[in-house]
Amino acid sequence: xxxxxxxxxxxxxxxxxxxxxxxxxxxxxxxxxxxxxxxxxxxxxxxxxxxxxxxxxxxxxxxxxxxxxxxxxxxxxxxxxxxxxxxxxxxxxxxxxxxxxxxxxxxxxxxxxxxxxxxxxxxxxxxxxxxxxxxxxxxxxxxxxxxxxxxxxxxxxxxxxxxxxxxxxxxxxxxxxxxxxxxxxxxxxxxxxxxxxxxxxxxxxxxxxxxxxxxxxxxxxxx
Amino acid sequence: xxxxxxxxxxxxxxxxxxxxxxxxxxxxxxxxxxxxxxxxxxxxxxxxxxxxxxxxxxxxxxxxxxxxxxxxxxxxxxxxxxxxxxxxxxxxxxxxxxxxxxxxxxxxxxxxxxxxxxxxxxxxxxxxxxxxxxxxxxxxxxxxxxxxx
Numbered sequence: 001x002x003x004x005x006x007x008x009x010x011x012x013x014x015x016x017x018x019x020x021x022x023x024x025x026x027x028x029x030x031x032x033x034x035x036x037x038x039x040x041x042x043x044x045x046x047x048x049x050x051x052x053x054x055x056x057x058x059x060x061x062x063x064x065x066x067x068x069x070x071x072x073x074x075x076x077x078x079x080x081x082x083x084x085x086x087x088x089x090x091x092x093x094x095x096x097x098x099x100x101x102x103x104x105x106x107x108x109x110x111x112x113x114x115x116x117x118x119x120x121x122x123x124x125x126x127x128x129x130x131x132x133x134x135x136x137x138x139x140x141x142x143x144x145x146x147x148x149x150x151x152x153x154x155x156x157x158x159x160x161x162x163x164x165x166x167x168x169x170x171x172x173x174x175x176x177x178x179x180x181x182x183x184x185x186x187x188x189x190x191x192x193x194x195x196x197x198x199x200x201x202x203x204x205x206x207x208x209x210x211x212x213x214x215x216x217x218x219x220x221x222x223x
Numbered sequence: 224x225x226x227x228x229x230x231x232x233x234x235x236x237x238x239x240x241x242x243x244x245x246x247x248x249x250x251x252x253x254x255x256x257x258x259x260x261x262x263x264x265x266x267x268x269x270x271x272x273x274x275x276x277x278x279x280x281x282x283x284x285x286x287x288x289x290x291x292x293x294x295x296x297x298x299x300x301x302x303x304x305x306x307x308x309x310x311x312x313x314x315x316x317x318x319x320x321x322x323x324x325x326x327x328x329x330x331x332x333x334x335x336x337x338x339x340x341x342x343x344x345x346x347x348x349x350x351x352x353x354x355x356x357x358x359x360x361x362x363x364x365x366x367x368x369x370x371x372x
Contacts, residue, residue, distance in 0.1 A: 011309070019312035026312070033316055040323055044330045051334030054342070054352040060269040075265050082258055090251050093302050097247070101240050149355040207302045211295055218291040222265045223284040 028201045032208045035170075039212050042166065043219060046159040055146035057156045059221050062144050065131055078221045081124045082213065088117025089210040092178075096203040099196025104185060107199060111182045114206065118175040125168050129161070137161075160220060167209070167216055174209045177202050250301045257290050257297075264290075 011018040019026060050056055060074035067077075091113040098106030136143035142157040181202045190196045264283050272280070300306035305313055342349045 011311070019315075020309050021312055029312075029316055033319060036320065037322075040326060044326055047327070048330045048334035051331050052337040052341075054338065054349070060265075074269055075262055079258075079262055083255070086251070086254055086258065089298070089302055090247060093247050094244075097240060097243050100243075145356065145358055150352055151354070151356045204303055207298055210302075211298045214291055214294045214298065218261070218287060222261060222268075222287050 022197050025197060025201055025204070028204050032204060035208065036212075039163075039166070039215070042159075042163050043215060046163065046219065049155050049159065053153070053155065055148045055150055055152070057142070057144040057152050058147045062132075062137075062156075063128070063221055067127055075221065077124065077128065078217060081121055081128075082217050084117055084121045084124065085210050085213050088114045088121065089207055091117060092203045092206045096196075096200050099190070099199040102191070102196070104188070104191055107185050107190075107196060108182065111178055111185065111199075115175055115178050115182065118171055118178065118206075122168060122171055122175065125164065125171075129164075132157075132160075163216060164220070167212055170209045170212065174202075174206045177205060246301060250297050253297055254294055257294050261287050261290050 011020070017023070017026075021029075063078055064074040065071045065077065066073045069076075091110045095107050095110035095114060098104075098110060132138075137157045137160075139158055139161050140154050142152050142154045144152055144156065146152045181199055184190060184198065185196075190198060264287050268275070268280065268283055275283070305316065
């Protein structure tokens, strides 16, 4: 599925976008690249401290609770959160595809589903934070022992709350952006404009949020 | 060409809606399967952490990290559509990200070296970090942290 570009197109002769991408979309990419470095710095500092520690809390012991079903269920709740985010990313792609086809209804339907997914994810995170806080974990306080039964420093909870909090804030921003997109779509703004490029930019941001979760999920919950 | 009233001239990215939809379904399945494999490996680590040697534990964790990178690739390439952009544009994104190669190696190695130095030259720290302690002294209100592990 290559781009429909005439043969021997001269990209740099002026008068057109040499990257064949709309300005705002290109800038969204560069913003996301800088945001990737912010998250990267967070996660790498987490890794550095973890490598500098003789032992570290066992994620399967820390994250083993599920609402209603109680505890002793490691990885279950975070799997649910992960799938919610993947599915909301899929509905976002479908919204973008609907935009390409100028299909207002498809855009609205999929944006609504994406927003629901985002809110569901945030609710899960709120529950998990509340649960951990209830167990005595917070910035500067860590009730969990290290894997080898020694006393853990507060590094684990500091990094966990800072990084998942920063990610959760991104999810929240994404939900707000998607709600704005939904209102604009319902008001036929894009229909009148003749294109749905804004949906594409919001989509890029939303996928990035999903992308960051892939990393957070792996380094905090799995390894 | 429905982007005509845009002041910038860009060529319409070609979209066959049905083909795109099929691609989305394919990528969704791939992402779900990779996630399930990751979770299976995570459960394996959880259930037999003691029996597996340190080499196996590291191997499984390494596989999980590789699968993580595969997921990242599929999201960026297909969901974010980067694979279908012009090569020059892709390079302006991907080349700066290569900085991460240095970033990760340098900092993790630094953390590791710090731990080794501290264990070598600060015996008190090493001794303290090997003391086993009793669970739940931080005023934990729930008892379920003890159950099931």
